[in-house]
Amino acid sequence: MKYSHFMQGVLLSAVVVTAVSPHSFAAASTQPGDRMDAAARLSVSISAESPAASASSTAALGTAFVQVAAGNYYSVGLRADGSVWTWGRNLLGELGIPDTTAVSSMVAPVRLNTLPPLNSIATDGYGYQLGVARDGTVWEWGSRPGYVRETQVPRALPGLSGISQVTTLQKYSFGLGSDGSVKAWMRDQKSGDSGQPISVSGLKNIVQLQSTSDYIYALDSAGSVWKLTVNASENQLHLSVPVRIQGLPALKQISMQHAYDAYGVDGSGKVWNWSTQASSSTGKLYVKPVSIQPSLQVRNVYVPPVMRCW
16 A cells, blocks of 8 residues: 555545354464464354364464454454554554664564553553553553654553453543543643543443544443543643433443444344434434334444545
């Protein structure tokens, strides 16, 4: 892929759904080592496996990718064994590998060896990544604000424990506690250091977080969706009062495309699309929920945020 400064106004948008199916999907097995074989491809099994093939598949489970997060010209992947792999552009230190001056891009995934086994990953789309370790601590890596071709190698964030999920924007990040509470913190745009986490009031029993633009969306255990805005001034984090979005069915998973457009999956596997009003103080819908492909039963839906490439 060529990168061009003339690619102005290119918009990327897609909807990815994981449907209920008897077929199995797994990443191709690779040889031991820190660099994945570039010839590795996604393998799909649609027929009964022999005992030998089944044993081989079981052995390969650790190398299967269970989550992939994509940003501007780079990607981050999490394997079932908890290892993290990055590939793509590295001009801004996006990948988190130490020697950024010599490596401007990686065509094949490279493992970040200094990370502990992780349960989940997140990216702001512009080079900064977070991950949740299996002990509930939060780790960061990637681009440093204000620096070109310098990277923040993986390091743990202080003051965070018992976290199960994270989401991040360019200046702010949020963590979901195992008890359903939510934490928020800023990232200094000069030093790149993260500030002390604060508790987000008005949210409880949360099971999923999503962020887009300056909006945070939260799904609670009852299936209700909440939203709040976030901004900063004079190095202080300011959060609006969370409001519940009215008129939605009970949902089990959500995905936001941008600040106002969203998708969700209900308990029966039906996918819904809706739009909210711009005001952060109201939970009213701008466009009522519409069922998408009602004949499908879906486990989850992922809508990549609309990103502008310059």
